Amino acid sequence: MENKQKKIILTGDRPTGRLHLGHYVGSLKRRVELQNSGEFDEIYILIADDQALTDNADNPQKIRDNIINVVLDYLSVGIDPAKSTICVQSALPALHGLTFYYMNLVTTARLSRNPTVKAEIQMRGFADEGLPAGFFAYPVSQAADITAFDATLVPVGEDQLPMIEQTREIVEKFNKIYGETLVLPKAMIPENETQRRLPGVDGKAKMSKSLGNCIYLSDDPKTVASQVKKKMFTDPTHLRIEDPGHTEGNVVFTYLDALCTDDHFKEYLPEYSCLEELKAHYRRGGLGDGTCKKFLINVLEETLSPIRAERAKWAADIDSVYDILLAGTAKAVEKTNATLSRVRKAMAIDYFDDRRIVKEWENILKN
Numbered sequence: 001m002e003n004k005q006k007k008i009i010l011t012g013d014r015p016t017g018r019l020h021l022g023h024y025v026g027s028l029k030r031r032v033e034l035q036n037s038g039e040f041d042e043i044y045i046l047i048a049d050d051q052a053l054t055d056n057a058d059n060p061q062k063i064r065d066n067i068i069n070v071v072l073d074y075l076s077v078g079i080d081p082a083k084s085t086i087c088v089q090s091a092l093p094a095l096h097g098l099t100f101y102y103m104n105l106v107t108t109a110r111l112s113r114n115p116t117v118k119a120e121i122q123m124r125g126f127a128d129e130g131l132p133a134g135f136f137a138y139p140v141s142q143a144a145d146i147t148a149f150d151a152t153l154v155p156v157g158e159d160q161l162p163m164i165e166q167t168r169e170i171v172e173k174f175n176k177i178y179g180e181t182l183v184l185p186k187a188m189i190p191e192n193e194t195q196r197r198l199p200g201v202d203g204k205a206k207m208s209k210s211l212g213n214c215i216y217l218s219d220d221p222k223t224v225a226s227q228v229k230k231k232m233f234t235d236p237t238h239l240r241i242e243d244p245g246h247t248e249g250n251v252v253f254t255y256l257d258a259l260c261t262d263d264h265f266k267e268y269l270p271e272y273s274c275l276e277e278l279k280a281h282y283r284r285g286g287l288g289d290g291t292c293k294k295f296l297i298n299v300l301e302e303t304l305s306p307i308r309a310e311r312a313k314w315a316a317d318i319d320s321v322y323d324i325l326l327a328g329t330a331k332a333v334e335k336t337n338a339t340l341s342r343v344r345k346a347m348a349i350d351y352f353d354d355r356r357i358v359k360e361w362e363n364i365l366k367n
Contacts (some may be wrong), residue, residue, distance in 0.1 A: 012046030
């Protein structure tokens with residue numbers, strides 16, 4: 001299969017809200033780097049609105065409204081439609097067909113063992129309220145997404161590795177039953193430990209709109225500063241400036257690990273040459289949390305200011321944004337339809353692609 005020779009990336013997000021700094025550090029920044037590396041033949045970025053509906057079925061307007069927010073966030077961080085194809089999941093009917101076929105290759109027992117699904121069920125309280133079947137089966141939907149684009153690499157966080165493993169199982173089982181048809185994908189996780197998961201400003205493991213612990217890419221400077229000053233956790237044992245402090249588990253330093261460079265010190269805190277010097281001073285005492293937070297606010301503003309400006313530019317030209325999404329989705333329809341056709345042929349259920357089945361039926365009736 002010629003697609004096996006290509007290097008293809010698939011990634012994406014659920015459109016349940018604006019994207020935040022955790023998305024930027026954990027995936028968006030890396031996507032732009034991969035996009036601009038020139039190492040990949042095709043890059044697809046999927047707005048996973050179908051999967052967002054699995055736990056928002058009672059509020060589809062929330063999903064509809066946030067598609068534009070997600071696209072604007074993509075464009076604002078440097079996703080280039082000329083290099084990366086942005087598309088909408090629900091507008092790709094081939095994904096629905098593939099999901100159905102793959103569901104016949106996966107048992108409910110296997111789905112129930114998926115650690116990511118188990119964690120998400122607990123987080124959303126489905127164990128108490130009843131679990132939607134669509135949510136339970138969304139690893140199968142993800143497998144359809146990945147295979148439909150012939151993705152060879154899927155950038156994910158460590159918490160999503162079980163999803164990729166489940167996709168690989170489906171691919172291997174399909175290919176064993178029907179012959180070599182689907183591409184076996186590999187996961188790509190961030191190389192830098194600090195980029196794998198940025199906690200919320202309150203130190204919670206995950207940024208969440210409901211917890212109010214996010215810094216959104218589109219937040220204005222006043223909101224960003226307020227989140228850092230009022231909500232960001234430091235070291236609870238660092239009560240006085242002269243007290244020795246801990247940098248491990250200190251959210252301010254976690255953010256600095258992920259975002260600051262030596263150039264930031266030259267610009268905003270020249271008495272230190274690098275982050276390690278700042279950490280050493282904090283550990284031995286004599287450095288206040290206020291100084292560290294002020295420095296972080298400057299780092300955040302330098303990071304977010306150009307993103308904010310680019311977002312405003314695109315927001316003033318929504319027609320162009322719509323056209324980008326329309327063109328990207330049309331390209332994705334063609335790509336995913338080709339995969340569905342290949343799958344149906346391998347399964348010998350492509351009844352109307354030609355009339356050879358007439359001859360088969362005639363032979364059956366003769367015998």
